[in-house]
Amino acid sequence: MNGVEFQEIRNYFFSTLDKGSVKIDDIPSTDFTAKYHYAFVPDTKDMFLNLTGKEYLQFVSELYNQKEKFDELLAIYIPKLKLENSLKQTISSYSLGMKQKIYLAGAFMSNAQNIILDEPFNAIDPESTSVIKKILFDLKDTGKMILFSVHNLDLVSNFCDKIIFIDNRHSIFECNNPQNFDVLEKIFFDKCVIKK
Numbered sequence: 001m002n003g004v005e006f007q008e009i010r011n012y013f014f015s016t017l018d019k020g021s022v023k024i025d026d027i028p029s030t031d032f033t034a035k036y037h038y039a040f041v042p043d044t045k046d047m048f049l050n051l052t053g054k055e056y057l058q059f060v061s062e063l064y065n066q067k068e069k070f071d072e073l074l075a076i077y078i079p080k081l082k083l084e085n086s087l088k089q090t091i092s093s094y095s096l097g098m099k100q101k102i103y104l105a106g107a108f109m110s111n112a113q114n115i116i117l118d119e120p121f122n123a124i125d126p127e128s129t130s131v132i133k134k135i136l137f138d139l140k141d142t143g144k145m146i147l148f149s150v151h152n153l154d155l156v157s158n159f160c161d162k163i164i165f166i167d168n169r170h171s172i173f174e175c176n177n178p179q180n181f182d183v184l185e186k187i188f189f190d191k192c193v194i195k196k
Helices: 003-014 032-037 053-063 067-080 096-109 126-141 181-192
Strands: 038-041 114-118 145-149 162-166 172-176
Touching (some): 032 038, 053 067, 096 114, 096 126, 126 145, 162 181
Parallel strands (some): 038 114, 114 145
Antiparallel strands (some): 162 172
């Protein structure tokens, strides 16, 4: 999915539909409490720049009523993402990859049932990509729904259960992941690329 197409799917969660309704965990998305059921990390990396990494994570934990679990969640995610030495620095001083990881840590620490990530692997090194994939697998195994956009089929070819493509008519095409890059690439070109 590209950014414009991901925006269409994201709009369902943020209730900017022209018609119809959406429920998040059986709660109408227009109900304020539905917002506690999902965490969203946009592709932009210019949020909360004046906060330190720790202040940002504390803010997210309080927002999602996870204040009592803050230290426990911090101990789980921060060492895995190798952010221990940067928590006292302002986010504005972070590299792009560090910003991505602190925002992802916030989503993970929210303990939301649904995690929506726009290009979560942008600016992430190979080691951290592997760690983030493992975290996402672990969250999925606890019953959480993970929805994310990528431009790189190789990142999802052996990773996701289902893959949603946006085709040239802006309709959604969904398939089970064949767990094979060549097969996935063929599906993409057969279903999503305009043939001349």
